[in-house]
């Protein structure tokens with residue numbers, strides 16, 4: 035066993051429902067055995083109870099539960115930063131040409147490494163991943179996540195219209211390739227499968243039926259897709275699905291909505307759609323950097339909360355601007371500020387919850403990960419800014435640990451991640467370089 039000594043923060047309950055949800059241990063202890071937290075509390079108490087255990091001293095930084103990114107695209111690493119165009123133009127100009135390259139196994143393998151290392155070096159330990167349209171590339175992704183140990187829920191992206199021919203499949207092929215991937219990867223190590231039609235715009239009713247057939251045959255798998263992101267997209271979907279009441283109904287009628295369904299964006303939602311999401315107990319993955327970069331709109335968080343719809347956070351790389359969940363938290367905060375009375379004032383507790391436990395709840399993994407309670411896996415990221423950096427000065431002089439957390443969300447980057455663990459295994463350690471000096 036190892037007794038970790040650290041300043042740690044976590045949200046074992048939902049701060050949108052409970053005051054006092056943010057738990058802070060300024061001199062905390064986490065007793066970890068076989069990758070699992072056995073006891074969680076103050077260092078003094080744990081040390082007194084376990085005087086001979088090896089102590090690993092992580093003081094000098096902030097230890098947070100590993101981030102959980104609930105919407106991120108593997109084949110879009112290299113299109114981060116395609117700014118200046120709305121969703122459908124962005125897909126044509128940036129995302130789809132790059133995604134068409136993933137039939138090339140060497141490219142798929144190189145980007146799989148870039149993708150997984152990008153996530154873990156940003157402090158993300160679990161991700162719900164939009165895979166590739168190519169089954170072989172999804173297989174490559176799972177091989178990489180298995181090797182590194184990233185907790186991954188991912189699937190083959192399927193579409194049969196309105197993208198480009200290389201990315202189209204058929205309902206029969208979507209079913210058979212999906213089945214083979216599920217049988218190979220769902221439940222293998224820390225990998226799980228998500229049935230993933232790209233969005234209703236690029237899906238016939240037939241392909242949604244093939245998705246539903248997979249979910250029926252393999253009840254433990256997850257479901258993810260996009261919804262109500264961009265007004266032009268919403269209008270087109272309405273024209274394509276004349277028998278559906280609205281966008282959400284295209285998935286609902288196909289039987290794709292349930293406890294393990296996560297729909298990204300949901301910017302332009304009717305009350306009926308929010309009610310349907312609540313009824314089916316599914317989750318909205320809010321991707322504020324993407325929504326801002328693509329000009330998609332303001333996320334109606336207040337209406338989600340009022341309707342009782344679960345909300346988590348995603349980076350949406352590469353419509354989003356990078357792998358940092360700190361940046362997503364900050365952008366979520368900005369967006370709600372700019373909404374004025376229609377927004378929800380977010381506090382550090384909300385930002386931490388959205389980046390961690392909310393994702394665990396979205397994936398129905400909150401019994402296992404998402405906070406530092408006893409019984410959870412030791413998935414953790416140590417944020418400790420480099421010597422001499424601005425963030426070091428800010429964090430070292432914060433008036434309280436809660437203020438330090440707010441500062442970390444405001445100004446923290448990948449450069450501040452020092453160490454990352456998944457299930458007790460250290461998966462990332464920052465290489466210290468010489469301190470930069472002003473000339």
Ligand code: GUN
Pocket residue numbers: 107121125129232233260263324350353
């Ligand atoms: N809708 C369909 N495909 C995509 C995508 O790749 N990114 C985003 N942001 N929205 C989508």
Ligand code: ZN
Pocket residue numbers: 105107164260298350353
């Ligand atoms: Zn997306």
